Amino acid sequence: MSKWDRFKAVPMPKQSPQVRIHNFNEVALGYSEEQSLMEAERCLQCANPQCVQGCPIEVDIPAFIKLLKEGKFREAVMKIKEKNNLPAICGRVCPQEDQCQKNCVLGKRGEPIQIGRLERFLADWEREHKVEIPEKKPSTGKRVAVVGSGPAGLTVAGDLAKLGHEVVIFEALHEPGGVLTYGIPEFRLPKNIVQAEIEYIKRLGVTIRTNVLIGRLYTVQELLSDEGFDAVFIGTGAGPPIFMGIPGENLCGIYSANEFLIRVNLMRSYLFPRWDTPIKVGERVAVIGAGNVAMDASRCALRLGAKEAHIVYRRSRAEMPARKEEIENAEEEGIIFDFLTLPVAYHGDESGWVKKMECIRMQLTEPDETGRRRPVPIQSSNFTMDIDTVIVAIGRRPNPLIQQTTPGLRVAEDGTIIVDENMQTSIKGVYAGGDIVTGEATVISAMGAGKKAAKSIHKYLMGNK
């Protein structure tokens, strides 16, 4: 093991790239106890900790690291859980380099404390050593319906159950977890970890009903008027995939990232034909986009036997929105990055299968409203690539069903639900949070919204006596 150095992070043990591209097991193996203690030792225990400000839910980072250092693992994990119900998940998927770790003072001269990895270590330790259920407040007799079981819904449900309310989650899919279950692959977030977190929420007394599509089986109004709920939280997240609308996009062999990842993760098509849902991956795969979703899709494609998997991105390396760690993992695994490249058409064979992708080269000009430099096409720079599978990962719109079926619900032009500072929608007693309010964001921001909504709903219910 490498020597301790105040300015150097303890490296994360990982499966080697040559091995891991042939399996769906977790890539990052997690710190050992010894490695965690070494990493924790680097923390300066700042009096005015900048890291905490970077965390959207303000986990008391120096306090949990101090407890970890002292070997008080259970106390340390309980310290995290004061703010964060799902540390095993956040430790794995938070974009730490833009949040807590971005602000860590050590980052100015060396590498920041690997806060996510420590969080993950503690959460995993707890799972192996029996998870304690916090004491619940006596029953209030109030009932809350939560629509959607992603991180926003799970967080609201957990917090309200602890406060003594009866909570029922309605989930349309056959498994709960939202993107954690159907989107993020096993090799980045093992499903047994998501299941353990869901189990914890259930042990708090929350009922989860799968196969219920709100808007069709019951409207939000019916939940309040007929089904006896006193409040509703909408956490339906992002859904409908965006396509580019270019010629040939409906050829066979072209998937949305959502379809591809739902088949792989929710339907376990990597186990086909032992599991019934098929997937087809060719030899040369192009993934359009460079966010987390694109990284996940390209790395799944490689694991499903693609000889070459390309990330095709219209901007350059610096603008890629994916987590840094996952970009590095993807590069190690041999994903090919085609920057400043924009598909303009797909060409198929006579039976309707995609064979070629026509692209145009781009160049970057002055920054746009997001502060990133705007890509513009270079005239007559068209070229074609041989390709037999395409995965379009350029974004998703908010799930629209609730908005369409709830009269009086204020909705923004982009389809997101409008809420006030208490996360209440335009309808009294109806709250919303997560991607359905912000547009596509992060696990931790969805959880943050859930926390805030739970507080407001509690206040609303108790003032409502």
Add this chain to the structure above:
Amino acid sequence: MYRIVERREAASSIKLLKVLAPEISKKAQPGQFVILRVDDKGERIPLTLADWDTKEGTITLVFLEVGVSTRKLGELREGDAILDVLGPLGNPTEVRNYGSVCIVGGGVGIAAAYPVTRALKAAGNKVTSIIGARTSKLLIFEEEMRRFSDELYVSTDDGTKGYKGFVSDILRSLLQKGCTFNMVYAVGPAVMMRAIADVTRPYKIKTIVSLNPIMVDGMGMCGACRVTVGGKTMFACVNGPEFDAHEVDFTELIRRQTAFLQEERMALELWEANRRMAIREA
């Protein structure tokens, strides 16, 4: 779990299941469908609601055994249960008094046409129905359709019952004879729906088809079900499943339905081989 309370063989390869799903039965409307998963390794497959009974709390599904999922479903018996049933899904049929309507059902699509027929009849329409199958043994729901039709025509590809030929032939000759319809509704195999669209196009009759692309989630999240209608990409599960037949790109639909053909065949062969082994060992 959704318990099967009744099972019948509508024809040799077509099964009818009545499934206990009280909540869905209360909300079901003509033209809607469910997505189900037979067991914990199962695929999500869409099936149209062929009927429902609010008092019993049941829904009726009628399906053709074509691959592993529908074969597995066909093996279930009364008292067995289906693991997941999600619904009702899709937009209901626009039921109103059009005047005179023609309903065309092909194959297992006849069962899907049945609740639409019943509702359009109840809305005061004069209903002409045309139903057809490959052969007489595969003709289902004839009595049910007759009950709610003012006129009923039958065709079989091999002539073993009714007119020898396609449902689209019957529709063409009715139109040639001067029958007028204010609306034509067709559900069945994609090639049949395309033929119906071709027949009604010159007459400019409003024609509605219920499309059956491959689906996964059925709630608008995956885009597997995308179809081109009027030059625009639509998601059949949430924007449909019913569309204006004259605007649908059927060639694309038919191609996209075969996207997993090799895998489906391989899975079915494997499944049948495993079944034979299991029977031999038992």
